[in-house]
Amino acid sequence: MGLLDRGLEIKSPDQIDLMRRAGLLVGETLELLREATKPGVTTGELDALAEDHIRSHGGVPSFLGYGYPPFPGTICASVNDEVVHGIPGPRELVDGDVISIDCGAIVEGWHGDAAITVEVGDVPDAVRRLMQVTEDALWAGITAARLGGRVTDISHAVESSVRGQGDYGILEEYVGHGIGSAMHMPPNVPNVGRPGRGPRLVRGLALAVEPMVTLGTKETEVLDDDWTVVTADGSRSAHFEHTFTLTRDGPWVLTALDGGRARLEQLGVPFGGR
Ligand code: MF3
Ligand code: CO
Numbered sequence: 001m002g003l004l005d006r007g008l009e010i011k012s013p014d015q016i017d018l019m020r021r022a023g024l025l026v027g028e029t030l031e032l033l034r035e036a037t038k039p040g041v042t043t044g045e046l047d048a049l050a051e052d053h054i055r056s057h058g059g060v061p062s063f064l065g066y067g068y069p070p071f072p073g074t075i076c077a078s079v080n081d082e083v084v085h086g087i088p089g090p091r092e093l094v095d096g097d098v099i100s101i102d103c104g105a106i107v108e109g110w111h112g113d114a115a116i117t118v119e120v121g122d123v124p125d126a127v128r129r130l131m132q133v134t135e136d137a138l139w140a141g142i143t144a145a146r147l148g149g150r151v152t153d154i155s156h157a158v159e160s161s162v163r164g165q166g167d168y169g170i171l172e173e174y175v176g177h178g179i180g181s182a183m184h185m186p187p188n189v190p191n192v193g194r195p196g197r198g199p200r201l202v203r204g205l206a207l208a209v210e211p212m213v214t215l216g217t218k219e220t221e222v223l224d225d226d227w228t229v230v231t232a233d234g235s236r237s238a239h240f241e242h243t244f245t246l247t248r249d250g251p252w253v254l255t256a257l258d259g260g261r262a263r264l265e266q267l268g269v270p271f272g273g274r
Contacts, residue, residue, distance in 0.1 A: 008187065009180040010204035015110060016245055016254075019180065019206055022112035023243050023254030025059045025105045030116050031257065033075070033103070037118045039095045043077035046101065047088035050074045054105045062104035062111055062183050069226055076102035076115075078228070083212050083220060083237040084115075084174060085227045095121030098131065100239040104183055111183045113208045114255035115241035126215060127236050133168060134213040134238035137161040137191075141176075141209045142244050142251050142260070143269045144195075151187050151198030151207075158211050159192040169218035174229065176209045179243055201246055206254065210241035247272035 011019065029050050036049055051074040054061050061074035071087070078086030078100040079093070086100070093099060102115035117131050137158045144157030154176075162168050176189030187199045191211045216235030223230060231237055244253045244260065250272035253260030259273035 008178060008199055008205055009185055010202065011180055011206060011245070012204065015180070016204065016206070018108050018110040019112060019243070019245070020252075020254050022059065022105050022107040022110050023114070024112075024257070025054060025057050025107060026103050026112035026114045026243075027255045027257045029053045029103050029105065030101060030114060033101050034116060034118050037093065037099060037120060039093055039121050041093050043079070043086070043088040043091050043093070043099070046077060047073045047075050050103055059105040059107050062106050062113070063102075066183070071227060074103070076100070078102070078237075078239065080236055081231045081234045083171060083214065083229045083231060084239055085229050087225055087227055093120045096123055098123055098127055098236060098238065100237070102239065102241065109181060111179050111181070112255050113179055113183055113241060113243050115210060115239050117238040117240060130168065130213060130215055130236060131238045133162055133165045134211050135240045136165070137211045137213065138209055138240040138242060139263055139267060141211070142242065142253060143264065143267050145201055145207070145244070145246055145251060147201055147203060147246050147248070149201045150196050151189055151201065152193045153195045153201070154207070154209060155190040155193040156195035158209070162211065162213055169214035169216055169231070169235070171212040171214070171218055171220060173220060174212055176207060176241070179206050179208045203246060203248065206243060206245045208241055208243045210239060212237060212239045247274070
């Protein structure tokens with residue numbers, strides 16, 4: 001493994017294959033949780049499902065014990081105006097909620113990190129659109145990434161994608177990140193900005209792209225639990241995240257079950273997976 005001048009971790013093909021295993025485990029765990037999400041389920045029950053699934057498939061939850069105070073869950077479960085870093089617990093989901101579920105796992109020392117926002121029963125059209133806008137922005141970011149391009153090409157594509165859909169808040173205080181032998185590594189991957197800035201995108205780099213978008217303000221507050229990030233105006237929010245890398249052929253979305261193939265083809269971008 002080589003380290004470039006900016007301290008970016010460049011993974012060998014074998015190491016990327018291990019990251020694919022971690023990514024698949026995260027992707028499968030999120031699908032399991034999507035199926036389990038319904039009115040009456042608690043966020044703590046979703047967390048237990050995730051921990052069991054990860055451990056029984058040879059992984060270790062990466063969020064558990066992370067940071068200070070140590071994060072107490074395997075998933076972040078963020079409901080409605082909670083944008084990210086919600087702590088799972090006794091809260092029961094009710095019809096009309098949306099829940100953002102963020103999950104990370106380690107396999108043989110390598111990390112995967114991804115998030116989805118899921119509707120609980122019937123949610124208002126504006127919220128369903130918000131979810132679509134946020135997920136589309138994630139894919140716009142991934143498909144803007146080219147070998148030889150720069151990190152903020154992704155940022156710019158995420159921002160433009162959201163702005164093209166209407167008047168939404170895009171969080172700036174929280175960003176995507178490099179990932180590999182640790183969950184959070186350089187570089188930062190902001191969700192807004194001008195293109196052509198930041199480190200160059202090279203083979204073996206892995207990034208987590210994670211737009212956080214609201215129906216109102218981009219401003220947030222952190223609750224007294226020191227983790228839960230809520231919108232300052234109480235507006236609803238959505239969060240989608242994937243871990244991806246660039247191969248010679250194109251993007252490989254390590255946390256997508258199909259590696260991103262279907263969505264990339266839809267968007268006219270060659271699939272870079274193996
Ligand atoms: N998955 C989050 C991210 O994308 C981090 C979760 S914070 C933790 O950066 F404490 F839960 F790990
Ligand atoms: Co992340």
